[in-house]
Amino acid sequence: MFEFAIFFFFAAVAVIFALVVVLHHNPVVGALSLVASFFALAVMYVLLEAPFLAALQVIVYAGAIMVLFLFVIMLLNLQHQPEEPTRPVQQFLGYTSSATFLIGLVYYIVKYAAFTALPAGPFNSDAGLIGAEIFQAYIFPFEMVSILLLAAIVGALLLSSRSVGARAQ
């Protein structure tokens, strides 16, 4: 019974703060609302018996990626940029198409996603088990992701250094 209360509360939090991200004009408020939404999603992961992923979600997404977003917004002083309102035709098309998309998705989920009962017993998703799986079956993607992160770091450093821009001028 408590699980349903927690689910509804945090689902509402996630959806409301996601709406704030999309609708508010100030990107700093949007970034902080996204952090709150990610935190609510981490609670969802705990409800889905994956506490390791919940901790990872908070550490990686809410604790690192969003800090990066906030840094960029604050260092470039982006909150003072006046954002021109979107043209009405783009707004109308955007809202209606995403609403249609949502209605279609929910309809198909409710109609077709009737699952069999959950398997009995707890879901063993310990850090140890996930680690064992990663280092045995998924070792190649693991190493590839580390090389990808290296490429991302080098790329980010090169792209954001000012000398590139000055030379292009």
Add this chain to the structure above:
Amino acid sequence: MIPTHWFLILSAVLFAIGVCGVLTRKNGITIFMSIELMVNAVNLTFVAYARQFHQLHGLIFVFFVMAIAAAEAAVGLAIFISLFHHRETIDVDEANLMHW
């Protein structure tokens, strides 16, 4: 136990909100944040299915998606900073050099 399709519906709602953000806003950073919202909605779907079938593969996929999303956010924001240095604005409508 909470039925799995409730989580799928929540994921669909978050994904649709992300799509709305990408289509409607002109502020580049807000579009970026909506993309991250979409990625998270998909992560929720993966974890819901992993719990439904009691398999770890969904969780490991989410693990990799998080790592790659971090890399993507870093590179994307670097591109943004570079765009900002050139154009002094983050309005994506202004990045129209290749427009006809």
Add this chain to the structure above:
Amino acid sequence: MPFDATDIVLSFLKIAVVLGALLNVTPIMVWVERRGSALIQDRPGPNRVGPFGLFQSFADALKFILKEDIIPEQAHKWLYTIAPMFGLLPALTTIAVIPWGLPFRLPAKKLFGHVFFQGDYFFDPIVADVNIGILLIFALASLGVYGIVTAGWASSNKYSLFGAIRASAQMISYELALTLAAVSTLLAAGSLKLTDIVWQQTQYFYIFNVIKIPAWNVFSPSMWLSFVIFVVSAFAETNRLPFDFAEAEAELVAGYHTEYSSMKFALFFMSEYMAMAAMSALVATLYLGGWDIPWWNEPQVWWASVLTMLFFTLKVVAILLVFVWVRWTIPRLKYDILMRLGWKVFLPLAFVNILIVAFFIAKQWI
């Protein structure tokens, strides 16, 4: 999972004890800081308000409550108001997974005609013993950055923003070194749960098969490097000297809390001391054996548990005194040296330490 009224009442009791202890840390630490700094600097310190200046904290609290609460005109009102609350988040929540005493058996008791604690009821003095113990601490500690960044930005003041960005860059850099240094202790314990880490430290090392020393992680040579890295990173995480660029009096006016007054400033102040206490509790748990009393196999009864709680408090107090001592001894590091230390020195050394600990475990020396 089925839980009944006894569980709920005991949980509330545990929360009350932990919160009471943590919220009382601030006034006590304020007094210790001021008298301790006075001792180090060879001056009297506050000695007028009550014996030995003991009521100075109450006087400070009264001053904070009665001061006028000013909100700058240009500040973003909502974010300015909730920023101090973000600062409290890591301190108050990370203390929930730290074990502060020996678990003991509560015997069945007959009170008011109803039998309580039927069967084997173990009272575990930890508020939430989750499977991912230490990851929760790292997750919530990484949310502490938002308090500083939001406060600096919402103040709409150049110095605040500057101080906030420097402080948050420092915090996220040293989080990495902190996490990796703690991984060495996790390797030795073989589990993410902090209770398992403490139980592993209740065993003993036998040197030359004769001398028996408690298996605290600080006594194991493979972990000395990670102990140093962890303690120094704990200083950086809580923004204490020699890493206090967030506040940097005489450089940035007061850094990210320049524009804050009265109760909001008091909240920042409190959150700093509570974060210090939580970090000290974490150092005590990971390296100094938690609640373990050395050279004594504690029986799992209530009086032994109370003694272990006392010992834990002593260890935390000792580390807090070290915090105060270092603050008034070592000068502030220059910012680029600080960042270089975090990325180029501590991070590689933490990796090296993981390799050393793994080697020791493979050779079964741990």
